[in-house]
Amino acid sequence: MMKIKSLQYFLGLLMIISGTILFYLLGYSWLWLIIPITGMVLVALSDKSIWLKAFTIVLVPVLSIVVFFLVLILTSNEAI
Numbered sequence: 001m002m003k004i005k006s007l008q009y010f011l012g013l014l015m016i017i018s019g020t021i022l023f024y025l026l027g028y029s030w031l032w033l034i035i036p037i038t039g040m041v042l043v044a045l046s047d048k049s050i051w052l053k054a055f056t057i058v059l060v061p062v063l064s065i066v067v068f069f070l071v072l073i074l075t076s077n078e079a080i
Helices: 004-025 030-045 050-074
Strands: none
Touching: 004 030, 004 050, 030 050
16 A cells, blocks of 8 residues: 555656646646646655655656657657
């Protein structure tokens, strides 16, 4: 069975990734920032090491947008 702190980290990670992409896709409204901020709080409350928390909170939003654009470009039908 998964510990509650590990579940908090996993859900926080998913919320950061999905919230960042939704914030970028659906407009730069401050309301869309609630999802990744909630994910960051869940990651901060988890029982992982401080370095893993910092890496997750800082780099995961950037990496999720980069991967999103890579998938978008690689799956497009037009020549690059």
